[in-house]
Amino acid sequence: MAAEGPAARSDSEVIEHVTVLPMTAAGPVLRDRTVVVRDGRIEKIAPSAGFHGAGGAPRIDGRGKYLMPALxxxxxxxxxxxxxAKMMGGHVPPGLLNTADxxxxxxxxxxxQVFNLSASPAGKAQRDDIESxxxxxxxxxxxxxxxxxxxxxxPLATVAATPVEGRRIVDQILDGGYDALKTYSNLTFDTFSAMVDEARARHLKVLGHIPLRGKDRTAELFQPGYGMVAHAxxxxxxxxxxxxxxxPRxxxxxxxxxxxxxxxxxxxxxxxxxxxSVDALKGRPEMRYVNPLTYQTWTTRNSYAASKDKLGRRQAxxxxxxxxxxAFQAAGVPMVVGTDSLVSGMVPGFALHDELEALAKLGLPSKAILADATRVPAQYLGVASDRGTLEAGKRxxxxxxxxxxxxxxxxxxxxAAVIVGGKVYPRAELDGMMEALALRYAAMPKQMATLGVKLGGHFAPEDDDN
Structure with missing residues (x-):
């Protein structure tokens, strides 16, 4: 059974005496506040002293705790x-994996909130199942x-070999109901330019890799309409x-x-x-929550471990x-936090916290890092009126x-708890759901063998000097 959690939950919650981190651009930390959540929205944020509202709604003691927008x-x-199946060059029977897990x-x-940068019809179906x-x-x-x-x-990319194909693909992306176009490394200058131009005219976001690696034509490629680079x-x-x-340039x-x-x-x-050494992955505790198909690929067909000659360049x-x-942070270049989860070793969810800590080690202020993982992503995605900060009326x-x-x-x-659309999932419940997931994954290899799942090749690293 998929790990979806209990279906019956209160439509309202009151979190009392909590410190609120609104993550608004200028908003201060709000201490000893009571936050009322009703019908999936933040109804009120008020000083706890003298607060008498919300009737008989369930109450959570927030003393010593901090409430912030989700990441x-x-x-x-x-x-x-x-x-x-595409990544691993094999066959994955429909239904072997499920979105909830x-x-x-x-x-x-x-x-x-996540930004899926290799979207497909299956990814659209996942989005729709969640939103419904x-x-x-x-x-x-x-x-x-x-x-x-x-x-x-x-297998993961749509191919645009000419400017005409590039413009047509922009139309297909819009007609398909997707949110953005991700450019990749082997695009020619003319095709890249045509896509960016068409997307700008059609109000479609463009982000991704910078093509023409090693040619140092960055200034020419940073055209109006190209909005965000996918990796440092x-x-x-x-x-x-x-x-x-x-x-500096x-x-x-x-x-x-x-x-x-x-x-x-x-x-x-x-x-x-x-x-x-691929053994660097095997000892990580979060590997229990990686499905066995992905884990097998990461550990037995790891293309990074198979190319040790690139170690010096990778360290550079x-x-x-x-x-x-x-340097970007000091100059005020807008940044958002991302992980490239599903590339070897980047475990969904856990990797985001690794990234936050990595940015802190580079000297970025905590407030800026948290903004780049909450408010700023919502601004980029155009959903800032709905989420990304902790304010009355927001999700x-x-x-x-x-x-x-x-x-x-x-x-x-x-x-202590994750609140999803107003529904509270306490830590103990989340831990139980995750333990059940780990047990399901531990049993999956036997199921895979019964179904005759066979995989070949390996997931070529997305982000490397290919």
Whole structure:
């Protein structure tokens, strides 16, 4: 049975004597507040002293706790039968995996908004099941991956070999009900330019990889309509050799052209770790919550571990990111937090907390990091009127913490409860749901053998110097 949690929950909740972190641009920390949630929305935030409202609604004691908006991961690849079969070069029987199991780790980690950057019809179905209330999971924004010919991620990408094809694909993305276009590394300059131009005219967001790696044509590629780079490492690959000396130029360019950045810095360190030894993954406790198909690929057909000759360049990218991201933050270049979950070692939900801590280690202020994982993603996605900050009238997608994340972003792991559309999931309940998930996954290899599941090849790394 899928881990969806109890169906019957109160339509209203009162969280008393809690410290509120609104995450608004100028809003201060609000201490000793009572927050009323009704019908999935934040109805009121009021001083606790003298508060008498909300009738007989269930009450949560928030003393010593911190209430903030739920987190967003702005670079993921959502698992489903279709994408896993394509990634792994094999056959995954329909129904072997289910959305509720695949999205539970996000919910349990307080990640209630994700941006799927390899969207497909199966991904649209997952989004719709969640929004209809059929499945417990995060809100999902969808971007279609478009690459040149030949595509690096062949099964996952739509191919645009000419400018005419590129413009037609923009129309298909819009007609298909997707939210954005993701550019990939093998696009030609003319095709990339045609897509960006068409998307701008049609008001479709464009983000992704910067094509023409090593050619240093970044200034030409940062055209009106190209809005966000999918990784910090993309800048490292623009020059023939990784060069920290180019960072001031890239910083000025991104600032001047209004181009945003998705961070994904923890990914590159995880790649270095796997290049040195795949055993770096096996000891991580969150691996219990990775489905066996993905775990098998990560550990037995790991393409990073199979290419140790690239270790030096991969470490150079880690060092580059450590200087680029603080430079962007200091210059005021808008950034959002992302992980590239589903690339080897990046476990959904858990990886977001790894990324927050990695950014803190680079010296970014906690308040800025948390904004880049809450308010700023909502602004980019155009949903800021609905969520991303803790204000009256907003959707009650919230995170109740046992410690102050403004003092240490690692405290985002200290989750007392996750509130999903006004429904409260206490820590103990989430732990029980996750344990049940781990047991289901532990039993799956036998089921896979019975069904004759066979996989070949490996998931070629999305983010590397291919």
């Amino acid at each position: 967003a991961d702005m670079h993921v690849h959502m698992e489903n039968d279709d994408i896993l 695949l999205t539970l780790p996000y919910v349990a980690n307080g990640v209630l 209330g059929k499945v417990l999971g995060p809100h999902i924004a969808l971007a279609v991956m478009v690459d040149g010919d030949p595509p690096i991620q062949g 490492e993309e800048f490292a690959y623009q020059t023939p050799q990784v060069s920290v000396d180019a960072i 890239f910083t000025d360019l991104a600032k001047a052209r209004g181009v945003w950045l998705i961070t994904t810095v923890s990914l590159n360190q995880r790649i270095v770790d796997q290049t040195e 990218v880690v060092n580059f990111n450590a200087k680029l991201v603080p 009650a997608d919230l995170l109740l913490l046992d410690a102050d994340p403004l003092k240490d972003v690692a405290n985002t792991r200290r989750i």
